[in-house]
Amino acid sequence: PGVVGVITGEDVRRLSRPFPLAVDVPVEYYPAAVDKVRYVGEPVAVVVAEDRYLAEDAAELVEVEYEELPAVVDVEEAMEEGAPLLHERVGSNVGNRRSFEFGDPERAFSEADLVVEESFRFPRYSSTPIETYGVIADYDPAEDAMTIWANFHGPFIMHRVVSAALGIPENRVRFVVPQDIGGSFGIKSAVYPYMALMGIASRALGRPVKWIEDRIEHLLGSSSGTGRVSRVRAAFREDGRLLGLDYRFVDDVGGYIRSPEPATMYRCFGNFTGPYRVEDVRAETISVMTNKTPTGLNRGFGGPQLYFALERTMDLAARRLGLDPAEIRRRNLIASDEFPYRTPFGGVYDSGNYQAVLERALEMSGYERLREEQKKAREQGRRIGVGLATIVDPSGTNMGYVTLAKTREERASSNDLSGCTEAATVSVDPSGGVTVSITTTPQGQGHETVATQIVCDELGVAPERVRVVAEMNTSTMPWTITTGSYSSRFAPLSASAIALAARRLREKLARIAAHLLDAAPEELEFEEGAFVVRGDPERKVSLRRAAGAAHWNSSALPEDVDPGLHETAFFSLSVTSPPGEDDRVDSSATYGFLADVAVVEVDRETCEVRVLDYFTVHDAGRLLNPMLAEGQIYGGAAHGLGGALYEEFLYDEEGQLKNASFMDYLCPTAAEVPGLNIDHIETPSPYSLLGAKGLGEGSTMSVPVAVANAISDALQPEEVEITGLPVTPERVFELLYGRKEDA
Known part of the structure; x- marks a missing residue:
């Protein structure tokens, strides 16, 4: 009693499609196990009931028949011939392998006075945010539309991934992200499989479905940072000058090489040489699947x-x-x-x-x-x-770094992916109050405070006159697939977008004020929240009065100025272009x-x-x-x-x-x-x-x-x-x- 229904892996296969991957390998990744479980913590069934207690009791009654298979846990053993295969169609456990060479590393090593060679192991660990994953999904059959509330921090390239898995057009899939999501540090980008899974359950059972993860579920089956085994060879002169580097990086991406992996491998591609002057370099990058929880974003x-x-x-x-x-x-x-x-x-x-x-x-x-x-x-x-x-x-x-997982020939036959765009909207109401809408889904970093500072500086208003809205709604707010809170992008990108939108508003207000003052815009100075005619301090118009004219007195506006005060700005950088034919890429904006x-x-x-x-x-x-x-x-x-x-x-x-x-x-x-x-x-x-x-x-x-x-x-x-x-x-x-x- 009280159980609405149960969703199994077979239902998931019937009602959805495998998630799109960042690499072209025959790995079918669904939000629940289909036929084969590849890591402890992978969902095998979803029980939907009228309350959480009934659902948990009913889940205890689910019986699963398992045929035990050999596991492979060590990333180097997983690469060996004869290792148990996680995905038979791939033919190995290697999900991605690339090699890069720039300059003349052979010469560097032949001329070296010292060659240092060592292997290093970096562990998998988590972000452990205060708040675990949370998802509410509600399917509307009349519109064939899905609304999903989740503590998802972006990037919104996952909007496309969820849409593709559900088979619902992107403009009918709406993500709503609350203003405060209890920390993320990267890991909440990986909530997307559960967003899709709850969406499948809602559509199948005709009910809104809510799921809140407990801490054991979070540690066991959500995501983690990527473990890496690195072999480094470095060539030095006797005076300490670094001549060349030769990397072999092997990443343990867990049971599936799921999006955005193998992004951990290439995120720092542009700065692989760190702060050092060295031109002759080689790198082999290998991402390997093991019987562990899939990996993804983690701080750094x-x-x-x-x-x-x-x-x-x-x-x-x-x-x-x-x-x-x-x-x-x-x-x-x-x-x-x-x-x-x-x-x-x-x-x-x-x-x-x-x-x-x-x-x-x-x-x-x-x-x-x-x-x-x-x-x-x-x-x-x-x-x-x-x-x-x-x-x-x-x-x-620069989202283009993800495509380094593909060869230049594979990139040539697909659409380019690049950019680091951020958006912000600034509006002024008739009383001079300012509203700022940002899309960086803050989790406690203080984005709202800095956004307020920027607007106060640009528009000369008091902080109490500024309201920052940070709830993200993909149906009503401007965004791109690169939008979100990751890669420390707020300061270089979002702050720039906020300042750009505010400056455009100030320019529009200056034209309105100049019209009211019968002066040219270039004759005005902006001082303490008012537009003042240079050299004539008695002739001035407050920002509030100019805003009122834009809202209340459109006939008094200059002919080339539209009513209303609402500016949306997108900020991006041309340096963030796709990888070139030589595989070089500027993987970050700053x-x-x-x-x-x-x-x-x-x-x-x-x-x-x-x-x-x-x-x-x-x-x-x-x-x-x-x-x-x-x-x-x-x-x-x-x-x-x-x-x-x-x-x-x-x-x-x-x-x-x-x-x-x-x-x-x-x-x-x-x-x-x-x-x-x-x-x-x-x-x-x-x-x-x-x-x-x-x-x-x-x-x-x-x-x-x-x-x-x-x-x-x-x-x-x-x-x-x-x-x-x-x-x-x-x-x-x-x-x-x-x-x-x-x-």
Whole structure:
């Protein structure tokens, strides 16, 4: 009683189509298992009842007949001949493989005085937002239309994916995203399979359907960041100059290579060389399917994986060449007079002063003093370590990078995909009140505050006169497939769109005011919310009066001015074009930079790692709000610290997740996150309208490797090098004393 109906995999196959993929492989990905379950946590049935309690009780009565198949969990074993196949039609577990070469890497390695070669393992871990997934779907048979409310943060390319899966035209699929969605950090882009699944249930059963995920479901079956095994070869001259790089990246994308994967692999393609001057490079990129939860966006999205390998390699080279880690970076950083700088992979670094940022971080940390204190501590038997990381922080994704998963021939036969467009609408009511509509679906970053600041600056109105609407509705608001809250795009793109819309409104208001004042628009100055005739301060019209004329007195307007005050602006950049025939692409709109210094102590008895101090200096262009910037840096650092010391999804040999609750899946709390010493150097971007770049993800990329470098530095007397994360006490014990069974 009270059960409305049950949807099985066979129903899902009958009522929907496989989701479109970013790569051309015969992987059929539905929002529920059809015939074969490929990871623990994959839905096998949906029970719809009149309330959650009835639904959960009824779900206990569902019986599934399983024929157990061998699992493959290790990403390298999954590539071996004879490994169990997840998708037989593919013929292997490799979902995507590409090779890239720029310059002359063979020459670089033949001329090198030192070649560093090492493998690194980066773990899968999650964003763990406060709020889990939530979806409400309501199908209207009269219109053949679907409305879906969800805490989905975009990008809205997934709107097309859901529409295609449901077989409903895009203009009849409406997404509504609330103004506050309890955090995301990337992971809520992956709610889209459940949006489609609830849509299927609503259409099949004729009812609106609501689903709220619990924490175990979230950890077990939602999404995670991508695990990566990296092999790096790096060629150096004896003076520390980096000559060439040779990467082999293997990403574990889980049970399906679902959209947007293999995007984690290519998100940082333009900045694969980090902040260093190197022209001769090679990269092999492989995305592999295993019996684990599929992966997707996670804060930093490809950056933590990249920099863990690159920045550990720089430290290994420094040690073998007898150089200080700071010195080897000094000798390789791109110089301030080289901007805009084009990397061999195609990224265009818009502005920066990398040397100044590094020197400020060293100065702020008292780097030389730290080294002296380290020597004294070692004499006392303590293991203090100092670690550095210098990274380029990309912001404002160029969606064209996703197509690098295809060969140039495959790209030539399909539509181009590119851009990083953002939209904003600013309107002024008859009383002079301002409403700003944004499409970046904020989750707590402070977008509303900054949008208010920008409008106040541009229109001269008081903050209390501004209202920001951040609820997203794909049927009523302007958007493109690149719209949303990801890749730290608000500062360079959305803020620019807001300013552009406000400036257009101000220009229109100036023409109205000039008409009312019997003056030319160029004779007016805008001061304290009023248009004033230059040299005649008594002749002025307030913004409110000009707005009133636009709304109430259209006959008094200039002939070439339409009534109403409502401007929508789209902001994009021409540099964000599709990949060229040579496979180069500028994968982001803007590029910031940061330099970190981590200080840790490793207790040789307990094997605990404690972060004693942390220093970070950022160049994110012009800061729009320093307080919000500091909050974003703290948040990113907390995520990075989780990946460095605590967080990892652990699977057994049969693909069972062993830590599917917060009892076992460890996250850093306020007690573990150190106080940060933060500073900024501003080199405005010439590309964004306000000179701003993003910074919300940079610390997530830098902290894991800065801490790993510090731990390796601390354990140099034991000749220990960190090549995998997280560095838990158990792993420190294994490194120091051998595995437990050998100890």
